[in-house]
Amino acid sequence: MSRGLVIKNTGSLFLVELEDGSIVETNLRGRFRLKGIRSTNPVVVGDVVEVEEESIVEIEPRKNYIIRKSSNLSKESHILAANIDQVFLVITIKKPETPFEFIDRFLLTANAYHIPVVIVLNKVDILDEDEMALADAIKGLYQQNLGYKVIFSSVLTGEGVEEVRLMLKDKLSLFSGNSGVGKSSLLNVLDPSLDLKVGDVSRQHQTGMHTTTYSEVFSIADGKVIDSPGIKGFGIIDMEASDISKFFPDIAHYARNCRFDDCKHINEPNCAVLEALEQQKIAVSRYNSYKSILLDLDEKKYR
Ligand SMILES: Nc1nc2c(ncn2[C@@H]2O[C@H](COP(=O)(O)OP(=O)(O)O)[C@@H](O)[C@H]2O)c(=O)[nH]1
Ligand SMILES: [Mg+2]
Ligand SMILES: [Zn+2]
Structure with missing residues (x-):
């Protein structure tokens, strides 16, 4: 039996990166399927699993996971990813402007999921003096008052990129944030071999409305990053x-x-x-x- 990390799930097949670095294609063994996990998908990217003869025979307990409600009608939920060490919430002051409410909702949910958040304020290269003062105020609020690390960044000047890179080491990270804030651009400068598409057209739109796009784990800068088209922010989970x-x-x-x-x-x-x-x-x-x-x-x- 060998231990590994689920790095991709395409329908019934799971790519697992074993501890020796090799990648194997696996499926779920029949009896394992019956273990009654109440979710549309019992194994997800980020899961640590035991593999035997190209079958996943065991999932290790998750330290956290993020979900998406399948629909309003069904009570079932769809797990998007598990065992996330940290989320980089990418925000911008303009082009586009990230609303404070979006940031605070995001932090609330991450808090409830027990996932640490690092705030990356991107596109600082386009800020004028007043906007830079606002950026400083945002850093004051979220870093000094609330204890989140805030990194100013620019894909154009390279500011902050090394700081992000160092934080990726040995962790499973997620990049979130509204469309257009520069998530793909940042990942590309961190690792040009990724060659993610940058610009207005998201990968999701390209592949059509109804196709399921699969989450995937990339190795990058001595760490791992989940790219999940399903996760832009994450919705508020049921709370009192x-x-x-x-x-x-x-x-x-x-x-x-x-x-x-x-x-x-x-x-x-x-x-x-x-x-x-x-x-x-x-x-x-x-x-x-x-x-x-x-x-x-x-x-x-x-x-
Ligand atoms: N000026 C400036 N533009 C950026 C920066 N980062 C990304 N962009 C631009 O913002 C647009 C959206 O970037 P993209 O990476 O696709 O955003 P995503 O939707 O969050 O993945 C693209 O036109 C990028 O060239 C930055 O740091 N400074
Ligand atoms: Mg993108
Ligand atoms: Zn009161």
């Missing part, structure tokens, strides 16, 4: 209102002092969060994201 403030550490910090234990920090009396907001101890953008996510939840509940 109380979970949301828990995963906003800046809000949770003050929520302890609210008068009511179940305070939602919207309009309750003696709310320590609203007080902190007024005193500018909580960033307005963060509070707005929190509120918007909370209201979305309420809407879903009453639909």
Whole structure:
């Protein structure tokens, strides 16, 4: 039996990179299939598996995984990838502008999934002075206040690229972010042999709306990166209102002092969060994201 990492899944076949570096094509053994895992796909990229005679006979417990709900109707979920060490959230101030709410929703979900996030603020080469000041403020908020590493980068000048490269070493990483922020461009400068398509047309569009595009693990800069067309951001997973403030550490910090234990920090009396907001101890953008996510939840509940 040998141990390996699932690097690609195309339907019923799984490519597994064994510990000696060789890559084998495997399938799932019959009896293993019956093990009743409630997902449309029991084995995914990022899984560490035991292989015997070209069959996957065991999956090691996952430290995390990210899912996509198959559809509103079905209760089944589709697992996109497992055992992710870190996510690089690529954002830009312009061309395109990444909304704060997108960033905060992303951080919330990653937090719930227990996946560390590194924020890469790309395209700093096109920022004027005012926009650069905004970039510094974003770094102040997310790095100094919230503890996320923030790396300024530019594919054109090479700024930040080495820093990203060093962080990839020996890890399984995911690159996320809105379309057009420069994910493929960054991966290409990190490893030109990848030759990913850059520009407006995403690979998904090229292959047509209804084709399933498969996730794949690339070896790059002494590490591994998952390229998954299905993951741009990741949706908010099912959460209770109380979970949301828990995963906003800046809000949770003050929520302890609210008068009511179940305070939602919207309009309750003696709310320590609203007080902190007024005193500018909580960033307005963060509070707005929190509120918007909370209201979305309420809407879903009453639909
Ligand atoms: N000025 C500038 N343009 C960039 C940078 N990174 C990417 N781009 C451009 O942004 C566009 C989208 O890049 P792409 O890598 O396809 O983004 P993706 O959708 O996130 O994969 C392309 O036209 C790139 O040339 C950068 O650091 N600076
Ligand atoms: Mg791309
Ligand atoms: Zn409150």
